[in-house]
Amino acid sequence: DVVLTQTPLSSPVTLGQPASISCRSSQGLADGNGRTYLSWLHQRPGQPPRLLIYKISNRVSGVPDRFSGSGTGTNFTLKITRVEADDVGIYYCTQATHFPQTFGQGTKVEVK
Amino acid sequence: EVQLVESGGHLVQPGGSLRLSCAASGFSFSNYWMSWVRRVPGKGLEWVANIKQDGSEKYYMSSVAGRFTVSRDNANNSVFLQMSSLRAEDTAVYYCARTADRSFDYWGQGALVTVSS
Numbered sequence: 001d002v003v004l005t006q007t008p009l010s011s012p013v014t015l016g017q018p019a020s021i022s023c024r025s026s027q028g029l030a031d032g033n034g035r036t037y038l039s040w041l042h043q044r045p046g047q048p049p050r051l052l053i054y055k056i057s058n059r060v061s062g063v064p065d066r067f068s069g070s071g072t073g074t075n076f077t078l079k080i081t082r083v084e085a086d087d088v089g090i091y092y093c094t095q096a097t098h099f100p101q102t103f104g105q106g107t108k109v110e111v112k
Numbered sequence: 113e114v115q116l117v118e119s120g121g122h123l124v125q126p127g128g129s130l131r132l133s134c135a136a137s138g139f140s141f142s143n144y145w146m147s148w149v150r151r152v153p154g155k156g157l158e159w160v161a162n163i164k165q166d167g168s169e170k171y172y173m174s175s176v177a178g179r180f181t182v183s184r185d186n187a188n189n190s191v192f193l194q195m196s197s198l199r200a201e202d203t204a205v206y207y208c209a210r211t212a213d214r215s216f217d218y219w220g221q222g223a224l225v226t227v228s229s
Contacts, residue, residue, distance in 0.1 A: 037214045041157075048207055048219035049149075049157065060217070092157055096214035100173050101159040 002027050004093050006104035012112045013083045021107045023093035025074040030097070037096035040069055040078045043106075044089040052091075053078065085111065114138040114218045116208050121223030124198055132193040132223050134208030139218075141189040142166075145211035148182060148193050150204035151222070158204075162211060163191065176202075198227045 003026040013019045029036045040053040051060050053069035056076060066081040080087055088111060093104040120132040134146070147162040161172045161182040170182050181194040191208055206223050209216035 039215045041216070048221055049216070050219070051215055051217050054213065054215040054217075094157070094216075099171070101214075103157040103159070106156045 001100060002029075002095055002098045002102050004095060004102055004104035006091075006093060006107045008107060009105060010108045010110070012110055014112050015085060016082050019080045019083050019087075019109060021078045021091055021093075021109075023071075023076045023078070023104050025076070025095060027098060028073050029076075029095050030073070035097075036072070038069075038071070038076050039094050039096070040067075041092045041094060042087075042089055043092070044086075047089075049092065080109075083109070083111075114210065116210065116218060116220035118206065118208055118220045118223035121206065121225050123226045123228065125229050126199060126227055128198050128227070129194070129196040130198065130225060132195070132206055132208075132225070134191045134193075134220055136189045136191070136208075136210070139210070142186040146182075146184060146191040147209045147211045147216060148191075148206055149209055149216065149219075150202075150206045152201075152204045160206070161193065195225070198225075200227050203227045 005024045007022045029038050036056050038056050041049040042052050043049040052063050057069045068079050070077050090106040090108050092106050115137045117135045124130050148160040150158050150160050163170045163182045163184050167184050179197045184191045203226050208220045210218040
C-alpha cells in the first residue's frame with residue numbers, strides 16, 4: 001500500500017500567521033494519464049471530514065482562497081496563508097491513484 | 113443540498129454482525145460511486161469499501177474483505193455496509209462518503225461502531 005507521511009504531526013500556530021503541511025508519498029502519485037489523485041481534507045472536532053483540495057491544487061467551491069495545494073510526484077504541500085480560528089482541527093492528505101486508497105496520519109493544527 | 117445520514121451504529125460483541133445504512137438526498141444518487149471510510153481511535157482515517165454507480169463493482173480494504181459487504185439501493189438512494197465476524201479493531205466511526213473523480217466530496221456525520229464484550 002502507498003504510505004503517506006505528513007509533517008509536522010502537530011502545528012501550533014498564531015492566528016493570522018501562515019501554516020504549511022507536507023505530505024510525502026512512498027510512490028509517485030501520477031497515473032498513466034498524468035492525473036494525480038491527491039486530496040486534502042479538514043476535520044474539526046466532532047465533525048466529519050470536509051474536502052478542501054482535490055487533484056493536488058483544485059480548491060473545492062466555498063473553500064477560502066487562503067488555502068492552496070501544490071506539489072508533484074511524491075511531495076505535496078497544503079498552505080494556509082493566514083490561519084483563522086475556524087481552521088483548527090486535523091488535516092489529512094489522501095491518495096486515490098493507487099489501490100487501496102490511503103490517508104496520511106493527520107496533522108493537528110491548533111492555536112498557540 | 114447534499115445530505116448523507118448514517119444509521120445502525122451500535123455496541124456489538126466480537127464475532128457479531130451489524131448493518132450500517134446511509135440515506136442520501138440532494139443529488140442524483142445513481143450517478144456516483146459511494147464509499148465507506150472509518151476513523152479508528154488513535155489511527156486516523158481508513159478507506160473501507162466502495163461501490164460503483166450500478167453496484168457492478170465493489171472493492172474492499174484487505175482486512176475487511178470476506179467479512180464486510182457493501183451494497184446499494186438506487187431506487188431508495190441508500191448504501192449499506194453489512195459487517196460480520198466483527199473484531200475489536202473494527203471499532204470506529206464509520207462514514208459514508210460520496211465519491212466524485214476519486215475524491216470524497218461529501219461526508220455523512222458518521223455512525224459509531226463499538227466491538228467489545
